[in-house]
Amino acid sequence: MYDNFVELERECKKCNKCELCKTRHNVVFGVGNTNAEVMFIGEGPGENEDLQGEPFVGRGGQLLDKMLYAVDLDRKKNIYIANIVKCRPPHNRDPKPEEQEMCIDWLRNQVKLIKPKIIVCLGRIAAIKIIRPNFKITKEHGVFIKKGNVEMMAMYHPAAVLRDPRKKEDAFQDFLTLRDKIKEICPNTYK
Numbered sequence: 001m002y003d004n005f006v007e008l009e010r011e012c013k014k015c016n017k018c019e020l021c022k023t024r025h026n027v028v029f030g031v032g033n034t035n036a037e038v039m040f041i042g043e044g045p046g047e048n049e050d051l052q053g054e055p056f057v058g059r060g061g062q063l064l065d066k067m068l069y070a071v072d073l074d075r076k077k078n079i080y081i082a083n084i085v086k087c088r089p090p091h092n093r094d095p096k097p098e099e100q101e102m103c104i105d106w107l108r109n110q111v112k113l114i115k116p117k118i119i120v121c122l123g124r125i126a127a128i129k130i131i132r133p134n135f136k137i138t139k140e141h142g143v144f145i146k147k148g149n150v151e152m153m154a155m156y157h158p159a160a161v162l163r164d165p166r167k168k169e170d171a172f173q174d175f176l177t178l179r180d181k182i183k184e185i186c187p188n189t190y191k
């Protein structure tokens, strides 16, 4: 474990612990405010993220930014966004369990340093890894579950909302639920 973010990011960007290092263009470490009370966690970088080195920057990222904006959240200001695996799985396949296991310590270190009060999992894969293995995103999205000192919830992955626009209403409702929880337990996020 590293006790400062600069060192953590520098070491993570040199990582070659799993096969994904062979095909990546960039290690996608994370973006945002390292003092944020709210952290978003996705499953892994896609093509655009791999090329630009930042999480959620393609069409899905634009949709995420719009929904964040609607509840006064901003990736550059009051949240932090990271992924379970930091390198792109080829052809956008799901990260394999062993790749997630190899990579998760980087995320654990990020969480340890940020100390978020709320963690939002973006999509099924992140929810299964972070909340619990039998998590059902269709039934349990938007529901807060307390683990230790952290309130956790999952939302549909923005790419899933783009594929199925009928999910948009649920996704937006989940952001409103998140906003209410932030107002309740995160005194600094909307300052």
Ligand code: SF4
Pocket: 012, 015, 016, 017, 018, 019, 020, 021, 027, 085, 086, 087, 099, 102, 103, 106
């Ligand atoms: S995915 Fe994670 S564990 Fe694998 S090489 Fe990239 S940073 Fe290292």
